[in-house]
Amino acid sequence: MPIFAVRPRTGVFAFALFAATLFVALIPAPPAMAQAYPCNGPGPGERMVGMTQGGNGVAGVPLCVRDEAAAPVPQGPPTQWVNSYYVASWHPEASDVWTAAGYRDAESAGNAAMAACTAAMGPGCTLTPGAANGSIAIARDGIGTLWAATGASDGKAKKEVEKLCLKEQQAICEVINTTNSPSWLEEVGRPVIQAIVFSPKGNFHRIYASTAWVDGNTADGDWGAKVWVNSGYASGKDAETAAVTQCERDSGAKCKAVRTVSDAFLTIAVDAARSIRVGSSPDYKDARKHAEQRCKDTGTKCTVTATFDATQKGAFVHDAYQALDGKNK
Incomplete structure (x- = not known):
């Protein structure tokens, strides 16, 4: 079997290897790439370098890098x-x-x-x-x-x-x-x-109302179910005086003030024992509910027969039994 021997062409190979090495050395190295990050477009001190790949209905997102050569972002005044x-x-x-x-x-x-x-x-x-x-x-x-x-x-x-x-x-x-x-x-x-x-709006002075009824069994006739209500007064004392005076004038008996309020709603109710109860609430919408709850808290049930606004001027005589009978018909 013949043996082949190859003698390397030393001079030519060496020159080619040197030239290739020189060529590689002469190519400048690429600059180090800054880390890119998603952004909404370049802002102060930033450069946009590309987009993320979109697809499936999702748009690509811009990619930015911090531009070290950019001028520093001016700082605002201290706060x-x-x-x-x-x-x-x-x-x-x-x-x-x-x-x-x-x-x-x-x-x-x-x-x-x-x-x-x-x-x-x-x-x-x-x-x-x-x-x-x-x-x-x-x-x-x-x-x-x-x-x-x-x-x-x-x-x-x-x-x-x-x-x-x-x-x-x-x-x-x-x-x-x-x-x-x-x-x-x-x-x-x-x-x-x-x-x-x-500051408060409108009339910011308190407006009063008071209730009165006959004090005990000193009156002739059926006055036990009646409550006198006088409302729209500038002072609590004036409202009480008006209610008691009207009660005594109508009944001919000694009367007393029962409840005096301002800027609220008076309620009159009859409980399960047919006793008259006078209460009040800060708002009209829930006045009945509040009165019924107060009765429930004392172990009885009440029916509200009337509600009066303290801020509305008026003089009333409310017969709670008559109103209750009207509700039960």
């Missing part, structure tokens, strides 16, 4: 969060409150609320509980007394004032307004003025 204090002022003869919100300290908020209340009502204004960066809720109970509570939001403040009514007086309250006073962001050295006082 700070500012506390926002709030508080309300009320008066014994006012049906609503004056609420100060957006103040930088508690003292300034209190001074503003007191000044607004005093300007409208004169002496006698005081402050409700207050706080910062939250809400205050004002509620009215069944005889017209106002309540206030604070919370982190309007909803939490409402829950707090309703709980307060039940805890302190076992009373049902209706929230009549809320005010939110959140903190805000502002440039350092350029204060923003957010302070404001919210």
Whole structure:
């Protein structure tokens, strides 16, 4: 078997190898690629370098890299969060409150609320509980007394004032307004003025009504089922005097005031033992339900025979038995 021997062409091979090496060395190395990331298009200091692959109804997403050569993004002025204090002022003869919100300290908020209340009502204004960066809720109970509570939001403040009514007086309250006073962001050295006082709308003086009935069995005739209601008065004393005076004039007997309220709804009901019950509620819609629940809480059942609005001027004589019989027919 022949043996073949091959002698390498040393000179030519060496030159070719050197040339190839030189060629590779002369090609510049590609720059290091920055890490690309999805973006909504290039922003300050960014370059768009491609798109992700779309498909199946999904569009491609732009890819960006940080452009190191771009000019630095200018920084905005320094900012700070500012506390926002709030508080309300009320008066014994006012049906609503004056609420100060957006103040930088508690003292300034209190001074503003007191000044607004005093300007409208004169002496006698005081402050409700207050706080910062939250809400205050004002509620009215069944005889017209106002309540206030604070919370982190309007909803939490409402829950707090309703709980307060039940805890302190076992009373049902209706929230009549809320005010939110959140903190805000502002440039350092350029204060923003957010302070404001919210005043009541319309007639903010309390309007009263009172009820009266014959005191004991001192009257001739069937007066035991009758209740006198006088409403729309500027003071509780005037409303009571009117109700008692009318009762005594009609019956010829000694009468007494039964229940006096302001800015609320009086209810008259007859219970299972045919006793007359006079109650009140802060809102008309639920007045009947509240009266029935009060009877249930004392172990009896009631039928509401009439509801009266304390703010509407009037003089009424309500015969509860007659109204009950009319309902049962």
